[in-house]
Amino acid sequence: xxxxxxxxxxxxxxxxxxxxxxxxxxxxxxxxxxxxxxxxxxxxxxxxxxxxxxxxxxxxxxxxxxxxxxxxxxxxxxxxxxxxxxxxxxxxxxxxxxxxxxxxxxxxxxxxxxxxxxxxxxxxxxxxxxxxxxxxxxxxxxxxxxxxxxxxxxxxxxxxxxxxxxxxxxxxxxxxxxxxxxxxxxxxxxxxxxxxxxxxxxxx
Amino acid sequence: xxxxxxxxxxxxxxxxxxxxxxxxxxxxxxxxxxxxxxxxxxxxxxxxxxxxxxxxxxxxxxxxxxxxxxxxxxxxxxxxxxxxxxxxxxxxxxxxxxxxxxxxxxxxxxxxxxxxxxxxxxxxxxxxxxxxxxxxxxxxxxxxxxxxxxxxxxxxxxxxxxxxxxxxxxxxxxxxxxxxxxxxxxxxxxxxxxxxxxxxxxxx
Amino acid sequence: xxxxxxxxxxxxxxxxxxxxxxxxxxxxxxxxxxxxxxxxxxxxxxxxxxxxxxxxxxxxxxxxxxxxxxxxxxxxxxxxxxxxxxxxxxxxxxxxxxxxxxxxxxxxxxxxxxxxxxxxxxxxxxxxxxxxxxxxxxxxxxxxxxxxxxxxxxxxxxxxxxxxxxxxxxxxxxxxxxxxxxxxxxxxxxxxxxxxxxxxxxxx
Amino acid sequence: xxxxxxxxxxxxxxxxxxxxxxxxxxxxxxxxxxxxxxxxxxxxxxxxxxxxxxxxxxxxxxxxxxxxxxxxxxxxxxxxxxxxxxxxxxxxxxxxxxxxxxxxxxxxxxxxxxxxxxxxxxxxxxxxxxxxxxxxxxxxxxxxxxxxxxxxxxxxxxxxxxxxxxxxxxxxxxxxxxxxxxxxxxxxxxxxxxxxxxxxxxxx
Numbered sequence: 001x002x003x004x005x006x007x008x009x010x011x012x013x014x015x016x017x018x019x020x021x022x023x024x025x026x027x028x029x030x031x032x033x034x035x036x037x038x039x040x041x042x043x044x045x046x047x048x049x050x051x052x053x054x055x056x057x058x059x060x061x062x063x064x065x066x067x068x069x070x071x072x073x074x075x076x077x078x079x080x081x082x083x084x085x086x087x088x089x090x091x092x093x094x095x096x097x098x099x100x101x102x103x104x105x106x107x108x109x110x111x112x113x114x115x116x117x118x119x120x121x122x123x124x125x126x127x128x129x130x131x132x133x134x135x136x137x138x139x140x141x142x143x144x145x146x147x148x149x150x151x152x153x154x155x156x157x158x159x160x161x162x163x164x165x166x167x168x169x170x171x172x173x174x175x176x177x178x179x180x181x182x183x184x185x186x187x188x189x190x191x192x193x194x195x196x197x198x199x200x201x202x203x204x
Numbered sequence: 205x206x207x208x209x210x211x212x213x214x215x216x217x218x219x220x221x222x223x224x225x226x227x228x229x230x231x232x233x234x235x236x237x238x239x240x241x242x243x244x245x246x247x248x249x250x251x252x253x254x255x256x257x258x259x260x261x262x263x264x265x266x267x268x269x270x271x272x273x274x275x276x277x278x279x280x281x282x283x284x285x286x287x288x289x290x291x292x293x294x295x296x297x298x299x300x301x302x303x304x305x306x307x308x309x310x311x312x313x314x315x316x317x318x319x320x321x322x323x324x325x326x327x328x329x330x331x332x333x334x335x336x337x338x339x340x341x342x343x344x345x346x347x348x349x350x351x352x353x354x355x356x357x358x359x360x361x362x363x364x365x366x367x368x369x370x371x372x373x374x375x376x377x378x379x380x381x382x383x384x385x386x387x388x389x390x391x392x393x394x395x396x397x398x399x400x401x402x403x404x405x406x407x408x
Numbered sequence: 409x410x411x412x413x414x415x416x417x418x419x420x421x422x423x424x425x426x427x428x429x430x431x432x433x434x435x436x437x438x439x440x441x442x443x444x445x446x447x448x449x450x451x452x453x454x455x456x457x458x459x460x461x462x463x464x465x466x467x468x469x470x471x472x473x474x475x476x477x478x479x480x481x482x483x484x485x486x487x488x489x490x491x492x493x494x495x496x497x498x499x500x501x502x503x504x505x506x507x508x509x510x511x512x513x514x515x516x517x518x519x520x521x522x523x524x525x526x527x528x529x530x531x532x533x534x535x536x537x538x539x540x541x542x543x544x545x546x547x548x549x550x551x552x553x554x555x556x557x558x559x560x561x562x563x564x565x566x567x568x569x570x571x572x573x574x575x576x577x578x579x580x581x582x583x584x585x586x587x588x589x590x591x592x593x594x595x596x597x598x599x600x601x602x603x604x605x606x607x608x609x610x611x612x
Numbered sequence: 613x614x615x616x617x618x619x620x621x622x623x624x625x626x627x628x629x630x631x632x633x634x635x636x637x638x639x640x641x642x643x644x645x646x647x648x649x650x651x652x653x654x655x656x657x658x659x660x661x662x663x664x665x666x667x668x669x670x671x672x673x674x675x676x677x678x679x680x681x682x683x684x685x686x687x688x689x690x691x692x693x694x695x696x697x698x699x700x701x702x703x704x705x706x707x708x709x710x711x712x713x714x715x716x717x718x719x720x721x722x723x724x725x726x727x728x729x730x731x732x733x734x735x736x737x738x739x740x741x742x743x744x745x746x747x748x749x750x751x752x753x754x755x756x757x758x759x760x761x762x763x764x765x766x767x768x769x770x771x772x773x774x775x776x777x778x779x780x781x782x783x784x785x786x787x788x789x790x791x792x793x794x795x796x797x798x799x800x801x802x803x804x805x806x807x808x809x810x811x812x813x814x815x816x
Contacts, residue, residue: 018632018686020222025433025640028229033648035303036237040311044318063303067296074222074292088686089805092679099647099675107652114656193293224426229637232433239507240441244515248522267507271500278426278496397497428630436637443711444645448719452726471711475704482630482700601701 015083019091020074026095027070030102034059037106055109058121061182062105064189066098069128072156072192076136079143079152087142090135097127118178122170122185129164136160163188219287223295224278230299231274234306238263241310259313262325265386266309268393270302273332276360276396280340283347283356291346294339301331322382326374326389333368340364367392423491427499428482434503435478438510442467445514463517466529469590470513472597474506477536480564480600484544487551487560495550498543505535526586530578530593537572544568571596627695631703632686638707639682642714646671649718667721670733673794674717676801678710681740684768684804688748691755691764699754702747709739730790734782734797741776748772775800 037055041048073094080087104124111117140153170184241259245252277298284291308328315321344357374388446463449456481502488495512532519525548561578592650667653660685706692699716736723729752765782796 015686015690018636021225021633022636022640022682022686024222024226025229025637026644028226029233029641029644031299032230032233032237032303033644035307038304038307040307040314042314044315044320046320049324060300063300067300070226071292071296074219074226074287078219083686088683092683095643096672096675096679099644100650103647103650103652110652110654111656116656116658120661225429228426228430229433232430233437235503236434236437236441236507239511242508242511244511244518246518248519248524250524253528264504267504271504274430275496275500278423278430278491282423429633432630432634433637436634437641439707440638440641440645440711443715446712446715448715448722450722452723452728454728457732468708471708475708478634479700479704482627482634482695486627 016077016080019083019088020077023073023091023095024070027066027073027098030098031063031066031070034062034102034105037102037109054112058105058109058113061186061189062101064193065125065185066101068189068192069094069098069132072132075152076139076156079149080139081143084138084142086138087135090131090138094128094131094135097124097131100124100127113178113182115174115178118174118181119171122167122174122181125185126164126167129160129167133160159192163191166191220281220284223287223292224281227277227295227299228274231270231277231302234302235267235270235274238266238306238309241306241313258316262309262313262317265390265393266305268397269329269389270305272393272396273298273302273336276336279356280343280360283353284343285347288342288346290342291339294335294342298332298335298339301328301335304328304331317382317386319378319382322378322385323375326371326378326385329389330368330371333364333371337364363396367395370395424485424488427491427496428485431481431499431503432478435474435481435506438506439471439474439478442470442510442513445510445517462520466513466517466521469594469597470509472601473533473593474509476597476600477502477506477540480540483560484547484564487557488547489551492546492550494546495543498539498546502536502539502543505532505539508532508535521586521590523582523586526582526589527579530575530582530589533593534572534575537568537575541568567600571599574599628689628692631695631700632689635685635703635707636682639678639685639710642710643675643678643682646674646714646717649714649721666724670717670721670725673798673801674713676805677737677797678713680801680804681706681710681744684744687764688751688768691761692751693755696750696754698750699747702743702750706740706743706747709736709743712736712739725790725794727786727790730786730793731783734779734786734793737797738776738779741772741779745772771804775803778803 038052038059041052101124104121108117108121136153136156140149143149166184167188170181173184174181242256242263245256305328308325312321312325340357340360344353347353370388371392374385377388378385446460446467449460509532512529516525516529544561544564548557551557574592575596578589581592582589650664650671653664713736716733720729720733748765748768752761755761778796779800782793785796786793
């Protein structure tokens with residue numbers, strides 16, 4: 001960094017606040033536009049509503065996924081101390097990958113968990129996890145230091161690795177049945193939502 | 205909570221601020237995308253515009269409902285002191301249930317307050333009230349303590365219970381006429397919007 | 409106000425901050441969803457693009473209008489000192505009336521400034537100005553006091569009155585030609601955007 | 613500025629915060645609604661998905677562009693010290709020009725990088741750069757002063773000029789092949805995303 005001018009990179013937490021606010025806005029929109037795929041049926045009738053269950057199920061799963069990213073992002077950014085060019089762009093890439101989730105969700109719901117749609121969905125959800133690894137490694141390097149921060153990053157890295165492996169297992173399983181792939185994705189979502197417990201000690 | 209690392213749970217009000225900001229974003233989008241259902245008629249004419257009244261009425265009612273949740277959420281969060289995993293997820297569930305309101309509103313408006321659409325609408329509006337009870341009980345337990353906080357939570361719980369009972373009465377009444385169900389929902393909305401007054405003493 | 413519990417009404421500027429943030433979110437969405445009406449033509453060709461000019465013109469005018477409300481809201485809220493029930497609901501009503509602007513804009517653009525569409529548009533833009541008067545009177549009564557605040561409110565009330573009269577003139581003029589109505593609305597927008605100058609002294 | 617009343621213009625950084633928050637909201641929505649153009653194909657099949665590549669490519673390019681504006685805006689506003697009428701309206705014009713990007717992007721993607729669509733796209737992306745020049749010159753004049761601020765503004769002006777020249781070269785090149793025009797736009801995007809390095813010294 002040979003930037004001679006004070007270009008926001010050195011301003012500390014205030015700069016972080018605006019990156020958080022922008023991320024909150026993007027994630028809030030991503031999470032909410034997915035519900036637009038729930039088109040109300042053109043004729044009344046409980047059977048017509050019931051036929052929406054794949055779209056609804058896809059929405060629930062994706063909502064949980066994006067919510068998990070927000071929660072983890074929220075915690076991760078408490079460890080950031082200043083804004084760097086690398087941090088901003090790693091965050092932009094993460095938001096970009098999350099913005100593809102509504103597309104994959106609509107595809108999954110419209111094609112009723114068809115095998116190809118499930119594979120596309122699993123592949124799309126893999127992208128933010130890669131982007132998140134990059135973002136975390138930047139904050140680990142440039143953010144708060146010390147044993148507590150180190151313990152947090154080590155634990156999150158292990159949890160992330162475990163989640164990704166469980167998740168990757170869903171791809172071959174989808175060839176047996178798309179529902180096995182979806183089950184893996186749902187398990188990963190549950191894994192992240194679970195209240196913190198002695199279970200977390202497994203990842204220390 | 206045996207979490208060994210400072211993962212944002214202990215950071216106090218700043219963490220709260222970001223949960224509020226994210227909730228504001230989601231609620232702002234929910235409230236605004238409902239207006240997208242007001243499709244401009246393809247031909248000019250006051251009769252064509254007038255035919256939009258059910259969609260408009262459904263929008264007004266849902267706008268009032270979501271606005272009430274925002275106002276109550278705004279007040280409730282002044283009692284929160286720190287972010288816990290339970291708080292974040294109870295809030296995420298509340299936002300999820302609110303995100304279904306635009307769907308139920310579109311269905312209600314498009315099918316002109318048909319009985320089944322009214323029942324779906326009433327059932328959908330019941331979900332956030334259940335999620336709100338859970339969120340409030342978490343903040344009551346983990347947030348600010350003391351007689352004033354206790355009085356606030358006791359009053360809100362009573363008001364919430366009264367509103368829910370009034371609301372539930374709308375479901376059987378919808379079988380007589382959907383308009384009776386809608387009237388109950390409208391009464392509940394009015395009940396929450398009313399300026400605070402000696403009426404509130406009924407709920408102390 | 410006989411509310412016995414500290415329910416956010418007495419918390420001062422922090423409560424104001426969240427009302428501002430929510431309003432910013434809603435206005436940002438309103439302003440942006442209007443651009444969704446600019447549907448790209450299905451075939452290439454400059455004539456097809458050129459045919460979009462009424463939609464584009466309606467968008468520019470409405471963008472300016474909503475932006476003016478945001479700017480005035482931004483300034484008005486620097487005079488608010490605490491959140492009251494009346495303030496929150498007057499603000500919610502203002503945001504509701506603004507949320508109808510995209511509908512009236514789409515109607516105006518799609519029907520190429522037809523007389524009826526122009527009348528609906530002018531009538532819709534009148535609603536937020538009424539809601540704003542109410543909001544301002546609440547902040548004038550409950551917010552910052554003193555000669556400077558008084559001068560601000562007096563000047564804004566006069567400017568608002570002048571703008572509304574100019575605006576109202578557009579309604580009968582639309583019967584001569586819709587373009588005269590639109591010209592009045594555009595004049596009002598220009599009037600608010602103008603840099604502050606000695607012209608402002610006319611309204612002291 | 614002969615404004616006799618304290619109308620928010622003199623309040624310093626807090627007023628800036630709200631302009632930033634509003635801008636964040638608008639940019640977050642712009643960046644996210646572009647993904648709505650990625651309509652999931654109605655039948656399953658990898659070839660149908662593959663046919664979406666022009667829409668996807670247009671989205672990636674526009675996302676990068678809007679993200680760059682956000683990053684530069686974020687840095688520029690660290691130099692602002694107080695809100696003026698000119699600052700607010702220059703910012704509103706910038707946000708307006710950015711709001712046209714989703715339209716031009718949809719047009720580009722739907723017409724598969726047709727020459728005319730590419731020219732419209734390049735012309736649309738030029739508008740925010742003009743608006744940004746105006747905004748920067750206002751902040752340069754009214755914001756933080758001193759050698760560091762001066763160096764920042766001088767460097768950014770040079771980088772902006774270089775980017776615009778590179779960008780303008782794309783317009784005649786599009787007549788040879790639209791891909792040459794797109795390549796220029798992509799080069800400009802890369803130029804802004806690049807990590808800061810000794811390369812920046814060229815623009816001191």
